[in-house]
Amino acid sequence: MANEQWIAACEAEEIEEEDVIRFDHGDRTFALYRSADDQYYATDGYCTHERFHLADGLVIGRQIECPKHNGRFDYATGEAKRAPVCVALRTYPVKNDAGTIWIKID
Amino acid sequence: MTECGMLIIGAGETGARAAGELRDRGWTGNITLVGEEALAPYERPPLSKRALLEAGDPEPAFIQGRERLEALNIRFMKERRAIAIERDEHAVRLEDGTLLRYERLLLATGARPRRLPSERLASDGAGVLYLRSFADALTLRGRLRPGRRIAIVGGGFIGLEVAASARELGCEVAVIEAGPRILMRGVPEALAAVVDARHRAAGVSFKLGAGIGGMTREGGGFRVRLTDGEVLTCDAVVAGIGAMPATELAADAGLALDNGICTDERLATSDPDIFAAGDCCSFPHPLYDGKRLRLEAWRNAQDQGAHVAGSMLGAGEAYGSVPWFWSDQYDLTLQVAGLPDAGTTTVRRSLGEKGSLFFHLAGDGRLVAASGIGHPAVAKEIRLAEMLIERRAVPDPLALSNPELSLRSLLKNETRETPRL
Structure with missing residues (x-):
């Protein structure tokens, strides 16, 4: 896409292992994840079911659980994993460059 | 007489989830969902918040819209009221005289607001x-x-x-x-x-x-x-x-009642072909010494709906999800997992500007509930506490009160030190 760009989102150490933080950019909100094996991922920040920040939810293995209704997504693929969510979550490419986490958005 | 297969009375959260779950679990026979309202099953939590606040014309948050119900081949009968269970005939009579025959019946009749005298x-x-x-x-x-x-x-x-x-x-x-x-x-x-x-x-x-x-x-x-x-x-x-469980059908049919429709741990009533779940259901909870509970909460409605579908198909597992509810008011989130009343001691953990957590311990030191209030992020902590409650953890109160010690690490210790079957 024409407007794709890499944005520096945070420092790698700002996210704890098996955790998630919120990242706002312009009028958009994202969720950034760090897995137990130290990989980083990014998805849209709001749950696809209701407008709640996924970053307030709990990372359980490779999944993020919505803090309100306990719907779950695979945060690496965005796939909906548990009701009530049924619409997949959009994911974004992430890179860790010398301890800075970058996210590619459009 | 209409053959209904799995017949569900009540098209709220519980009934709708049960219907979907019956299909997910491979039931290929008839599923019939009977509701008194004109709308397809929708979620109730937004009714006190978004449905009141949102600009424009609010839309219900459908659990399963018409199309989804059709795709799942669930027969949805709207604006129909059940008036009697004919247990000898394995049938439910509707107000308009229709007789619906069931193989298994689920009473997901919910609760009604208590009226002012x-x-x-x-x-x-x-x-x-x-x-x-x-x-x-x-x-x-x-x-x-x-x-x-x-x-x-x-x-x-x-x-x-x-x-x-x-x-x-x-x-x-x-x-x-x-x-x-x-x-x-x-x-x-x-x-x-x-x-x-x-x-x-x-x-x-x-x-x-x-x-x-x-x-x-x-x-x-x-x-x-x-x-x-x-x-x-x-x-x-x-x-x-408050709300009163809708138990008239069960009462008239002679099913056991106790502050709701009485079920066993699988959510079967005193008639083995009739089940109850959700707000109307009084069930023994294995985490609290089999104490009988009736929960009016969204998560319980959803989880019992899913669980009872398995029981209707013959599964033998007990329902034992940790009771959990939340409330959002202004910018405050409140969440409670477990039964705070079952605790004798309370330990507080401050989350600074994000709010506070309270851990409720029984006399033997077991964590029986956790509650939190503040920023929506308290949800994450309560979820971890819920897992500790589920594992019947006996955490060190000092560790619970120390915000430097993550609940996740307590949970990992718990899993390592006291493996449970």
Whole structure:
């Protein structure tokens, strides 16, 4: 896409292992994840079911659980994993460059 | 006689989830979902919040829309009321005389708002508002105009969520609560105090320890006399004073009742082909020594709906999810996992500006509940606490009170030290 760009989102150490933080950019909100094996991922920040920040939810293995209704997504693929969510979550490419986490958005 | 296969009476959260789950578990026979409302199954939590606040015409949040029900081949019978279970015939009779034959029957009849005693009301209570259905929310929405004076009877979740929404819409709000404090049922006093302060800061006035002595119509509104003699004039009265389980069908059919329709741990009633789940269901909880509970909460409705589908198909597992509920008021999130009343000691953990957590320990040191209030991020902590409760953890109270020690690490220790089957 024409407007794709890499944005520096945070420092790698700002996210704890098996955790998630919120990242706002312009009028958009994202969720950034760090897995137990130290990989980083990014998805849209709001749950696809209701407008709640996924970053307030709990990372359980490779999944993020919505803090309100306990719907779950695979945060690496965005796939909906548990009701009530049924619409997949959009994911974004992430890179860790010398301890800075970058996210590619459009 | 219509052959219905798996017949579900009640098309709320529980009924809808059960219907979907029956298909997911491979049941290929008939599934029939009978509801009294005209709408396809929808979620109730937004009714006290988004449905009141959202600009434009609010839409229900459908659990399964018509298309989804059709795709799952679930027969949805709307605006139909069941009036009797003919157990000998394995059938349910509807008000219009239709007889629906079942192989297994699920009573997901829910609960109805408790009404204010009619003798205390002007002209048999006409005009007092209750909140249970989407239609109720639309009616209430029409009354919550800026500057209107709203009297809310009951300082429970419905009353307080409506109070918060009404304030956000610019109404003047008074909450009348018969108890000495708000949120008497299932919410620790320390949390209730935070909620109370937040409402007062938002301009809500509270009349605690006061009941409704009488009510008369005045102009387009009401004159409400409290039991302590005070008189309030207001434009609308909303009552949120609890709900009664809808047990008439079960009672008339001779099924066992105990503050709801009595089930065993699989959610089967005293008739092995009839099941009950959701707000109407009284079930023994394995985490609390088999104590009988009836929960009016969204998560329980969903989880029991899914669980009972398995039981209807012959699964033998006990239902034992940790009770859990949340409430959002203004910018505050409140969550409770487990049964705080089962605890004898409370340990507090401060999350700084994000809020507070409270851990409720039984006499033997077991974590039986956790509650939190503050920023929505308390949800993450409560979820971890819920997993500790589920594992019957006996955590060190000092560790619980120390915000430097993550609950996740406690959970990992727990899993390592006390493996459970």
